[in-house]
Amino acid sequence: MQSVPTEGLSTFRRFRNLLLGGLTGLFFLFAVSPLLLIVYVAWNQGRSALNWKFISTVPTGFPLGSEGGILNGIVGSLVLVVIASALSVPVGIWAGLYLWQDGKSRQAGLVRLLSDLLLGVPSVVWGIVGFYVFSTSTGVGFHWGFSAMAGGLTLGFIMVPIVTRVTEQALRDVPMSFIEGSYALGATQWQTMRSIALPGAMAGIGTGILLGILNVLGQTAPLVFTNYYNTGLPSSLVGSQGAVGDLAMQIFIYVHEPSQLLHVKAMAASLVLLGIVLALDIGIRLMTWGSRKIAGRIG
Template identity: 40%
Template sequence: MTTQSISESPLRKIYGRLGLKDAVKSRRHLSDYLFKIILGMAIIIIVSPFFFVLFQVASIGFEQVFGTGPGQGIEFLFTFPGAGLEGGIRNAFVGTVELILLASAVGIPLSVFGAVYINEYTQPGKLRAIIEFTSDVLAGIPSIVFGAFGFAFLVDYLHIGMGIVAGSLTLAFMMIPTVLRTTQEALRAVPMSLREASLALGATKWSTTWNVTLRSAFPGVITGILLAIGRVMGETAPLIFTAGNSLSVPTEITGPGSWVASMPYTIWAYISDPRQYLQEKAHGTALALMMMVLAIDVIANLISRKVTRRLV
């Protein structure tokens, strides 16, 4: 029985791996084989820009963020820009952190509470459909439109003026749809029996929602929040007309003293400047920003993967 021995030989195994043996059998086998090869090349083309971007940013920015010279390494993040914009990017780093903290303080409660309301207190129907629809629409609105709206509404109409308040409120608006939808998904994944068990013990709807439902949905909610933060952290366009720019950190709530720099804005401002050291600073800022955003993304993924594992 020669066929049997061939089907077990290691050679056949390697052929099978590559699929080459099959590819020559007929035209259909060949086109099947080519199709897979082409798709494999597509995925290589898709992921390669990630490495191009990382390489470009790191090759110039590494010195800034991890170097040991003056104004490099940890000093890069924690010294203010000096004369001629030399020095660090403390203004942008602290500015971004402050903007994100303020935006989260407004955006997260709004969206988590909203999601709890529509998921726990409404039946599927018109109201829920409207809220879900509007948050989907909100998620699709271009960031520059948020910027223009923040400018028209917050800065101009409400007379808040440019600064940290208008900037972070604009970012908060952008966070709402992401957090709302992911929280909703997480709440929906909590089994009904859990709520019923709590209610059957005599707990009120209110305490059931907070102590049982929201607690078991917590990992999903955190993931949504982290994803939203990672997204708005890199936004430039909404801040251009709402946050202003500054070489130091905001000292006031309103007025020019509240103007605030941010890392994405700083990259934009520095990259188009012909001065060599500013281009390098732009790369350093980009590397730092990218590391922050990717770290948040990885943490979010770790948490959410845990959720899915636990549910399966």
């Protein structure tokens, strides 16, 4: 929007014009200040603990973690994200294809509403659901205990609606003329979807998967209910030895300890987590340089 000439206006209106405009900028700086402050504080307090040994060893010493690093957390987070993606990518794309194909029908409207509502389910509720479905040793359920499978699949539940929404949006962004052209050439629904719609939407769907991973990487609360934490490297995925480490859980446990040294380690781990999350975030933005509307949708 161009600037509007203000000559000849009363002093009050000119002053108000400048004041309100300036305030929007000030409030914006205030709003994004945590982004810069958090990176600064984490760097300032965690830098001293950050070195190669910190990345490449598991916690040892007393209190546990005062020596060694966060390798358990990095490996565990990776395991959890892989399990979560293995569930949510196929299911989310499947549901997204349905929403795209069925479009404006009433059933699709209901599915879309429920999918959007699932996006807003609080993480502790996902934790409860994951606990009773996967972890609990009584009643119906999988009886996997606090384990990587339980934690990973719970994170997968959280990812499903994210992948669904972005898949549908990416499919909608494929030009309708391509789809119509395919049908006009006599292709079936299946052929059109496989050869025209899905390849066209692939970049958008990839973005959606990365967005989902970005979201579950920072999730801590659901893991408190389903996986908790392990200071060693994963040896199995289910059962009493099935729990894995996790970066976010590790930060949580370290800041809860009354030890200055562990607080420094928590800040260093935050720095690593922030680095991964922000790098992923920037990567998504570079990928979708041309079509920003997808990246801005969720998160």
